[in-house]
Amino acid sequence: MQMQTSLPASLPNSLPAGFEALEPFVEYWAGATNDIRWDRRARASMAEIRSFYEAAVPRADEGLAYLEQFPLDAMPDDATRLLRLLLSLPHAAMAVEFHGQPRAAASPFPHGMHIGRGPWPQGW
Amino acid sequence: MSVVDLPKPNTEFPKLTVPNGLGTGPIPIAPYISQAWYEQERDRVFGRAWLCMGRVEQLPEADSFIVKEIEICGVIALITRDAKDQIRAFHNVCSHRANLVVHETSGKGSRFVCKYHNWAYRNTGDCIGVPDRANFFDLDMKKCGLTPIACETWEGWIFINLQKQPEVTLTEFLGNFGEVFRDAPAPAATQAFTVDVTSMRANWKVTIDAFCESYHVPVLHPSTLGDTFANDSNRYARPLSGNVRGAHRTMTTFGNPNYVPPESSLIERLAYSNIDTGNTLGANDAADMQALQNHPAINPNKVPNWATEICWLFPNFLIFYSPGGFFTLEFWPLSVNTTRWVARMHTPVAADVRQRFQQEHYSCRMAEIFLEDVGNLERQQKAMESGGKTEIILQDGEFLLRHSIETIQKWVASATVREALAE
Known part of the structure; x- marks a missing residue:
């Protein structure tokens, strides 16, 4: 399956100007696909999930507003990185807002379930 | 309480x-x-029922194809849409030595070539190429097409039936459901x-x-x-x-x-x-x-x-x-x-x-x-x-x-x- 996965993940200033405070989270949380973002969250500790969630939630609305200037399927690399980072927030929210733990109680892990394609237009 | x-x-x-x-x-x-x-x-349900394969949109344009495996019956179905938008299903098996023809799960192509000896098929099922054909024995290419699987569509849904001659039509199979969900x-x-x-x-x-x-x-x-x-x-x-x-x-x-x-x-x-x-x-x-x-x-x-x-x-x-x-x-x-x-x-x-x-x-x-x-x-x-x-x-x-x-x-x-x- 062909997906856009080639962005360098953790360059200095990899995010658009103004979002420098989120740089420490890029390498782990700006996963290239929905499936990777889900897996990263499932493998993280609750402290790591909360740390990302608490840092990123206050910037989420501002980040989405910034990204609104670009077409979804033609963003510059730094904006794509910011989008992928923000798209990990719903994953983190499953742990923080629904489960109160990294994964749902009694759900198997590891498991054979995968998100084969993510939402469109990207499919990741 | x-x-x-x-x-x-x-x-x-x-x-x-x-x-x-x-x-x-x-x-x-x-x-x-x-x-x-x-x-x-396996024999009486999956071997005889019309099985839904999904939507026609999974074959988005002419010459699209998908491959669907029905493991319980050991069948690998190649479903194709030809240039005239007709949808057909075949066993994804070469007529020569019965190898798998298409390896991908979906894609686009009007012809398929078996990677073993380069036998070639059109997406209508016809065999269109046999390398060194003269070295076979009375080979009739008309009989060398992909083996069809019964395939019908209803309201944009694709169904196949693994019986060689399905006993009932898709319309009969769908019955009241087919009427009320039209x-x-x-x-x-x-x-x-x-x-x-x-x-x-x-x-x-x-x-x-x-x-x-x-x-x-x-x-x-x-x-x-x-x-x-x-x-x-x-x-x-x-x-x-x-x-x-x-x-x-x-x-x-x-x-x-x-x-x-x-x-x-x-x-x-x-x-x-x-x-x-x-x-x-x-x-x-x-x-x-x-x-x-x-x-x-x-x-x-x-x-x-x-x-x-x-x-x-x-x-x-x-x-x-x-x-x-x-x-x-x-x-x-x-x-x-x-x-x-x-x-x-x-x-x-x-x-x-x-x-x-x-x-x-x-x-x-x-x-x-x-x-x-x-x-x-x-x-x-x-x-x-x-x-x-x-x-x-x-x-x-x-x-x-x-x-x-x-x-x-x-x-x-x-x-x-x-x-x-x-x-």
Whole structure:
């Protein structure tokens, strides 16, 4: 399956100007696909999930507003990185807002379930 | 709260089992754990029923193809759309030495070449190339085409039948379901995000059953779904309507109209704050959904607080219509106690980044819910196999499961498909 996965993940200033405070989270949380973002969250500790969630939630609305200037399927690399980072927030929210733990109680892990394609237009 | 303080169940919920002509007794566990029964299902159910392969949009243009494996019958189906938009199915097997012709699961191509000796086929099935043909013995290329599989479409849904000469047409097989669901819309059918489980350790019926009753929802999915599928007026998530439709069956489930994300759910609130989705669990545009809600067979009683119309196409394919869109689930037996399944969630191409954000939240939530089911069902299969019980008990809201097993039992017992379909 062909997906856009080639962005360098953790360059200095990899995010658009103004979002420098989120740089420490890029390498782990700006996963290239929905499936990777889900897996990263499932493998993280609750402290790591909360740390990302608490840092990123206050910037989420501002980040989405910034990204609104670009077409979804033609963003510059730094904006794509910011989008992928923000798209990990719903994953983190499953742990923080629904489960109160990294994964749902009694759900198997590891498991054979995968998100084969993510939402469109990207499919990741 | 003590037991005597519990409010009485709302008696307005319709009865479903007896009015639909079903029995009320316990159901044997043997069909969920028996190898001999599994082989009967292979021959008499999957070997004879029309099997839904999905939507025509999965073949988006001329010369598209998909490959679908029906493991229980050992069949690998190559489904093609030719230049004239005719859809056909073939066994994906070379006429020369019976190797696999197409290795991909989907793609585009008007011809297929076997990678073993370069025998070539058009997507109409005709054999069009045999290297060093002169060295064979009286080879008749007209007889060397791909072996066809019966294939028909209905309302944009592709079906195949593994009988060499299907005993009944697709129209006869669909019966009442095909009549009442004619013209049902398929919004955002051209794309889907997918969730798949390559192999889980549970019988295929154990697995599909879990998606066809809402009684378990407040218990198994309390944080991911519970408050959306039940409230004080319907605390046990009783269905709103249900109909047996020939070999198939449909049911309307309850949605809590008062659900709003709690104050503390900051991301859930952000994801849903800017889009009129028409449904907390959906990811579609409300305008696109009106056509679904207007269809006479979807939520047939037009109850305002409905969550989904579950359409169970016999034996193993589910279409879920909801105010938030539609999605499909297909369950393929790999063995008596392992199952592969695929969910295709049809959501529109996001128009902007906020809709994309909402869709990520929706996909996360669905995957969490599905994973809760996987863990639960693997435990159930193990318990069923332990021999601690020989029967299961079903309540009225679980009538879809009862009709499923009764229909399977009928197909297994029937010498002909027409007999199995007889009222």
